[in-house]
Amino acid sequence: MTAADILLKNASQLITLTGDNTAPRTGEGMRDLGIIPNGDLWISHGQITGLGADDGRRHDAALTIDCSGKVVMPGFVDPHTHLVFAGSRENELGMKLKGHTYMEIQNAGGGIFSTVRKTREATNEQLIAQAMKRLDTMLLHGTTTIEAKSGYGFDRATEIRMLQVAKILNHQHPMDIVSTFMGAHAIPPEFHGREKEFIQSLVDMLPEIAEKKLAEFCDVFCDTGVISLGDAEAVMAAAKAAGLGLKIHADEIENxxxxxxxxxxxxxxxxxxxxxxxxxxxxxxxxGVIGVLLPGTPYSLMMKEYANARKMIEMGMPVALATDLNPNCWTESMPWVISAACYQMKMMPAEAIVASTINAAHAVNRAKSVGSLEVGKQADVIILDVENYEQIPYHFGVNLVNTVIKKGELAVGGP
Ligand SMILES: [Zn+2]
Incomplete structure (x- = not known):
């Protein structure tokens, strides 16, 4: 082994998630973290070059970080965010507390439509500055790769602008950002009664989006009062034909x-x-559809009902977790999501870790490069100030992330 740039030494638990990662994990595989006790990890030229138990081997490293009493694991992957938007909607919290539903707030001109207005009015520079702050917060809480959806434009120009902004952010910020086109986020009021025209306008955008590599995925909010099943299928079929991967907001309000x-x-x-x-x-x-579960959403909608993660795992469905960061559900914290997944959806801590790393990486087509600590993978590694992984959901509401290494560079914290 050649000299390492960084050596992470003697982690109380080195959570490698090594194993068969060719497909998203299911069942028992969701509880297998590949833990090496008292583990070391070597990083060179942005990649993981070695890992193992501390057996007294000597390697030179430019920087050695003592990880005694700490957990070292892959950076979190957040596979569902609406990163780019303008403004905020804290005024709706009071409306929700008075018992108004998401759809009632939306029909009163709030909700998604107020975000669309603000997003259309914002300049690219404003959108970039606001999203940049969210990305910094994500990185501070251990997230190193995210998916980001468009969907607050409701017109061609703003949708393209949102995707371009995400692309600029991907270059300017250490975060890896995987873009998704979500023009089918709702039917704009001006298209009521002319839904087919709106759907056709989205279909017409897909070849350009694919050709200019503005997005890798296409997502549709298919639900009662949003996009109908037939219209969703039309958008998804066109997206598939254009070469985009498919995602869908499904079974949220009604099935x-x-x-x-x-x-x-x-x-x-x-x-x-x-x-x-x-x-x-x-x-x-x-x-093999991955269920991306978002406990922050029912939490922020003050619902009692959460996705039935236990049943999905027991029936062999791969499960991933995400924040759903958006103006109606504003959190950047994957550790909070992990905690909510355990306390509200009865996921085991190990399952929630798999769902936030390797399975989340599969959900954004990045499992070959991130989501586990394996030799040759990109060195996206975090150090948490906890002795074991079970403390991550257990000790909630505070930031346990001590150090973030992104592509082999110190991005947060230090020795
Ligand atoms: Zn969403």
């Missing part, structure tokens, strides 16, 4: 058949899944 369609169309992932039936879960498990 109108969205997750069943995700299985039929071999979507990479289906998100939310609060109302999915056993039959839907079976179909998604058979098609």
């Amino acid at each position: 109108i058949g969205a997750s069943a369609m995700a299985a039929k169309m071999m979507a990479v992932s289906a998100e939310h899944l609060l109302k999915s039936s056993d039959q839907d879960i079976r179909a998604m498990a058979d098609s």
Whole structure:
């Protein structure tokens, strides 16, 4: 082994997640963290070059960080965010507290439509500055790769601008950002009664988005009062034909058949899944659709109901976790999501870790480069000030992340 740039020495638990990572993990595989006690990790030229138990081997490293009493693990992957938007909507909290639903707030001109207005008015520089702050917060809390959706434009120009902003952020910020086109986020009021025209305008944008590599995925919010099943299928079929991967917001408000369609169309992932039936879960498990679960969403909507993660895992469906960062559910913290997944969805701590790393990496098509600590993978590594991984969900509401190494460079903290 050649001299390392960084040596992380003697972690109380080195959570490698090594194993068969060619497909997202299911069942027992979701509880296998590949832990090396008292483990060391070597990093050179932005990559992981070695890992193992401290057996007295001597290696020179430009920087050695003592990780005694700490957990070292892959950086979190957040596979569902609406990163780029303008403004905030804290005024809606009071409305929710008075018992108004998401749809009622939206119909009163709030909700997504107020974010669309502010996003359209914002300059690229303003959008970049606001998103940059969110990315900094994510990095501070251990997230090193995210997915970012467009969807607050409702017109061609703003949607393209949102995707361009995400691309600029991917270059300017240490975070790796995987872009998703989500023009089908709702039917704009001006298109009511002319839904097919709006859907056609989205379909017409897809070849350009794919050609200019503005997005890798296409997502559709398919639900009652949002995008109908037929319209969602039309957008997804066109996205597939353009070469984009498929995602879908499914079974969140009601079950109108969205997750069943995700299985039929071999979507990479289906998100939310609060109302999915056993039959839907079976179909998604058979098609390898990853369930991206977002406990922050029912939390911020003050709902009692969460996705049935236990049933999904027991039925062999791969599960990932994400923040759903958006103006209606504002958190950048994957450790908080892990905690909510355990306390509200009864996921085991190990399952929540797998769902936030390697399975999340599969959900954004990055499992070959991130999501586990393996020789040759990109060195996206975090050090947490906890003695074991079970303390990550257990000790909630504070930032346990001590150091973040992104592509082999210190991005947060230090020795
Ligand atoms: Zn979402």
